[in-house]
Amino acid sequence: MIPIKIFESEISMAMNAIDIIKSELQRKKKLSIAFSGGKTPIKFFQLLATEDINWENINIFLVDERWVPLDDLDSNYNMINIFLLNYIIIPNKNIHHVHYSSSIEQSKKEYEDDLLKYFKGNIMFDLIFLGVGNDGHTASIFEKNETDLLENVIITSSRRHLHKRISLGMSIINRAKRKIFLLGPEKISIIKSSVSKNLPISKVVNPKFLSYTK
Numbered sequence: 366m367i368p369i370k371i372f373e374s375e376i377s378m379a380m381n382a383i384d385i386i387k388s389e390l391q392r393k394k395k396l397s398i399a400f401s402g403g404k405t406p407i408k409f410f411q412l413l414a415t416e417d418i419n420w421e422n423i424n425i426f427l428v429d430e431r432w433v434p435l436d437d438l439d440s441n442y443n444m445i446n447i448f449l450l451n452y453i454i455i456p457n458k459n460i461h462h463v464h465y466s467s468s469i470e471q472s473k474k475e476y477e478d479d480l481l482k483y484f485k486g487n488i489m490f491d492l493i494f495l496g497v498g499n500d501g502h503t504a505s506i507f508e509k510n511e512t513d514l515l516e517n518v519i520i521t522s523s524r525r526h527l528h529k530r531i532s533l534g535m536s537i538i539n540r541a542k543r544k545i546f547l548l549g550p551e552k553i554s555i556i557k558s559s560v561s562k563n564l565p566i567s568k569v570v571n572p573k574f575l576s577y578t579k
Contacts, residue, residue: 367556369548369574378577379409382494382545383416389491389543390422397483399426399493399533399541401504402441405549406494410448420455424483428493429505429532430463432472439528463531469520473531477518480537488517490541493533495572497552500525501564505532512568539570548576 372378389396400406431439435446442462450460461479466472480488495503500523506512507523512535522529538544546569548556553576559567 367560367574369553369556369576371553372575372577375408375577376412378547378575379412381575382409382547383413385543385545386413386423386492387416387418390418393491394422396423396491397426397489398423399428399490400441400445401428401494401496402430402444403496405496405547405552407444407448409494409547410445414449414452418453420453420459423455424459424461425450425455426461426480426490427463428495428538429530431505431528431530432463432465432469433528434465435462469529469531473518473520476531480517488537488540490537492543492545493538493541495538495544495546495569497546497548497555497559497566499552499555501555501559501562501566503546503566503569504535504538505530506535506565509563509565511535512565535565535568539568544569544572546572546574548574550576550579552576 427441430441433440435442437443463472463476466475497503505521507521511521514534515536516534517537519532519534521532556574
């Protein structure tokens with residue numbers, strides 16, 4: 366049985382996730398956080414933007430990104446920018462996103478280089494916030510064989526999705542100190558069946574699942 370903490374509302378779930386960030390900030394002077402895109406974290410980002418947080422002490426990364434221009438409506442960075450970054454005071458150097466470069470291979474290299482530079486070669490996030498797709502993918506890891514890749518950053522694609530993507534590899538996701546899933550109510554059944562179906566999401570080690578009732 367996979368434990369899922371279920372809240373009475375989306376706001377309650379979002380506030381619990383925010384409390385996790387605040388508690389980590391009390392323990393550490395600086396935090397590295399990787400955020401995912403999607404519709405589920407929008408309320409979380411909106412509420413997080415109103416909190417009294419010293420963003421100079423937080424470095425923000427992306428779990429994954431579609432290979433599109435940063436202002437594209439399908440860009441995870443664009444979504445996070447609209448609902449969070451536009452409303453907080455944070456140094457530009459603290460925001461680490463995937464650049465839309467001359468090729469997807471170049472974009473992957475640049476993002477991995479940024480990660481290696483920031484973490485001094487030992488990539489280990491304090492917090493990673495994840496979601497799950499209707500097909501059981503997390504980050505942009507769609508296929509079972511992609512969960513075994515040892516690369517820090519991987520290029521992925523799926524016939525069910527329009528754009529090629531750049532994603533943190535499963536090995537890097539699992540090295541994070543805390544992995545938090547924010548789930549809509551419709552995703553609970555996917556989580557419960559993820560192990561028996563051997564879905565990519567089942568390969569995340571020791572995650573915490575948060576959801577809410579409809």
